[in-house]
Amino acid sequence: MRCAECPIRYRAVCAHCESDELTLLEGMKFYRSFEPGQAIVWEGDRMDFVASVVIGVATLTQTLDDGRTQMVGLLLPSDFLGRPGRERVAYNATATTKVVLCCFRRKPFDEMMRRTPHIAHRLLEMTLDELDAAREWMLLLGRKTAREKIASFIAIIARREASLNKRHPGGRMEVELPLTREAMADYLGLTLETVSRQVSALKKDGVIELSGKRGVILPDYARLVEESGDDSDGGWLS
Amino acid sequence: MRCAECPIRYRAVCAHCESDELTLLEGMKFYRSFEPGQAIVWEGDRMDFVASVVIGVATLTQTLDDGRTQMVGLLLPSDFLGRPGRERVAYNATATTKVVLCCFRRKPFDEMMRRTPHIAHRLLEMTLDELDAAREWMLLLGRKTAREKIASFIAIIARREASLNKRHPGGRMEVELPLTREAMADYLGLTLETVSRQVSALKKDGVIELSGKRGVILPDYARLVEESGDDSDGGWLS
DNA sequence: CGCATAATTGAGTGCATTCAAGATCTGTGG
DNA sequence: CCACAGATCTTGAATGCACTCAATTATGCG
Numbered sequence: 278m279r280c281a282e283c284p285i286r287y288r289a290v291c292a293h294c295e296s297d298e299l300t301l302l303e304g305m306k307f308y309r310s311f312e313p314g315q316a317i318v319w320e321g322d323r324m325d326f327v328a329s330v331v332i333g334v335a336t337l338t339q340t341l342d343d344g345r346t347q348m349v350g351l352l353l354p355s356d357f358l359g360r361p362g363r364e365r366v367a368y369n370a371t372a373t374t375k376v377v378l379c380c381f382r383r384k385p386f387d388e389m390m391r392r393t394p395h396i397a398h399r400l401l402e403m404t405l406d407e408l409d410a411a412r413e414w415m416l417l418l419g420r421k422t423a424r425e426k427i428a429s430f431i432a433i434i435a436r437r438e439a440s441l442n443k444r445h446p447g448g449r450m451e452v453e454l455p456l457t458r459e460a461m462a463d464y465l466g467l468t469l470e471t472v473s474r475q476v477s478a479l480k481k482d483g484v485i486e487l488s489g490k491r492g493v494i495l496p497d498y499a500r501l502v503e504e505s506g507d508d509s510d511g512g513w514l515s
Numbered sequence: 516m517r518c519a520e521c522p523i524r525y526r527a528v529c530a531h532c533e534s535d536e537l538t539l540l541e542g543m544k545f546y547r548s549f550e551p552g553q554a555i556v557w558e559g560d561r562m563d564f565v566a567s568v569v570i571g572v573a574t575l576t577q578t579l580d581d582g583r584t585q586m587v588g589l590l591l592p593s594d595f596l597g598r599p600g601r602e603r604v605a606y607n608a609t610a611t612t613k614v615v616l617c618c619f620r621r622k623p624f625d626e627m628m629r630r631t632p633h634i635a636h637r638l639l640e641m642t643l644d645e646l647d648a649a650r651e652w653m654l655l656l657g658r659k660t661a662r663e664k665i666a667s668f669i670a671i672i673a674r675r676e677a678s679l680n681k682r683h684p685g686g687r688m689e690v691e692l693p694l695t696r697e698a699m700a701d702y703l704g705l706t707l708e709t710v711s712r713q714v715s716a717l718k719k720d721g722v723i724e725l726s727g728k729r730g731v732i733l734p735d736y737a738r739l740v741e742e743s744g745d746d747s748d749g750g751w752l753s
Numbered sequence: 754c755g756c757a758t759a760a761t762t763g764a765g766t767g768c769a770t771t772c773a774a775g776a777t778c779t780g781t782g783g
Numbered sequence: 784c785c786a787c788a789g790a791t792c793t794t795g796a797a798t799g800c801a802c803t804c805a806a807t808t809a810t811g812c813g
Binding site: 712 | 768769770771772777778779
């Protein structure tokens with residue numbers, strides 16, 4: 278696949294690149310695919326590449342000795358995987374759907390980062406966005422009820438799906454949850470049983486409808502946001 | 516104060532700057548002081564500067580409509596406050612001790628970032644470190660027990676204090692908690708009563724000793740880390 | 754259609770919370 | 784220097800939300 282026709286061309290780390298920079302990247306990139314459930318890298322491994330998610334959904338998770346697991350990152354198309362300048366991986370990365378990565382070997386990429394400010398600048402921008410997302414996530418983990426956590430999660434997914442289609446969330450929407458109940462539990466700091474119960478409760482109260490295992494229909498997006506605890510949508514952020 | 520004799524010269528956003536770049540920064544910087552408990556900026560405000568913490572401790576917090584509060588950032592000397600390229604503040608920032616900030620007006624700073632790769636690169640590095648810290652924090656919020664949260668927090672403070680003195684944590688240590696019980700609760704996603712109870716419990720079990728309200732003595736740092744849930748110290752990151 | 758995986762639902766428990774009272778610390782003025 | 788007042792912290796009792804353990808039901812793939 279050529280960069281020019283890449284679906285994440287204008288959102289990924291290469292978004293601001295000029296055509297000559299793109300040619301350089303084109304020369305050093307390679308694609309890798311992963312099946313649902315497959316590990317991409319393990320915490321502590323040496324990782325000799327960084328990558329953009331082109332297709333699919335991947336998760337970053339951290340684990341305690343006794344197996345308790347917390348998701349700390351949810352990577353959707355255009356998101357970046359890996360830390361420039363660091364050899365060792367800090368988190369487990371797993372594909373939750375079929376995943377295609379656009380990979381760059383670490384050394385040439387680090388070198389390129391030093392030379393072309395476009396990439397470094399874009400990566401800073403993306404990292405700051407991720408930090409904002411992580412902080413919103415911390416509010417969710419630390420202070421929201423189980424019900425609010427579920428509502429927040431569905432709202433986040435709905436917002437992301439709307440944004441991919443360059444639309445604003447609102448009114449009636451249909452979304453597809455990219456995670457199992459267990460993965461949702463790991464995202465939200467809950468057990469899978471509690472996730473299931475609260476999803477059922479939101480359905481019973483008419484906030485959502487279910488279609489199949491992963492499909493969710495939102496009769497009214499605003500109603501869902503009310504249930505999520507934070508009514509201010511964060512819309513004033515540019 | 517001149518940059519050359521600044522206590523955070525080699526850790527702050529200006530760490531990698533050459534003498535000519537430093538002269539530029541020297542010309543545009545100004546200092547501001549804040550008293551304990553004083554607000555630095557409020558969520559949604561226009562913020563026309565970015566800053567480095569020179570002295571003291573500040574917190575970033577987010578709030579739900581009904582007043583539930585979660586700390587999402589703990590800023591110690593050399594940490595950076597504000598997001599380049601964004602006008603509006605996303606979090607409340609509050610001084611918890613006497614604080615001195617080294618401020619730069621946003622426009623000249625943004626301009627300088629575009630021109631000098633040293634600053635942009637250092638800021639990326641610092642932001643990635645913050646993201647790592649935020650993710651460790653998420654594991655704490657989502658999956659640790661109250662007792663583990665308290666132990667983790669004290670261990671984090673001990674590690675930071677050791678690092679400021681360029682020492683490795685270990686053995687017997689004395690640390691000073693820079694937060695009230697309430698602020699600790701907001702950090703850990705607990706109530707202040709639970710914080711108090713678990714601090715007492717750790718004391719009763721000989722993991723810590725208390726001296727005054729804020730002073731903590733660790734007879735054995737390793738023992739504290741055991742109580743924190745994650746025995747791997749993360750020491751392999753460099 | 755049959756099976757394995759994923760999801761739901763139920764019953765009972767426990768940990769952190771809420772509400773409430775008391776103790777300790779800190780700084781200020783007599 | 785000491786007494787006092789406000790803030791901070793500690794401790795107690797009771798509640799409730801999410802968890803654990805367990806059984807059942809649904810989904811979707813071969």
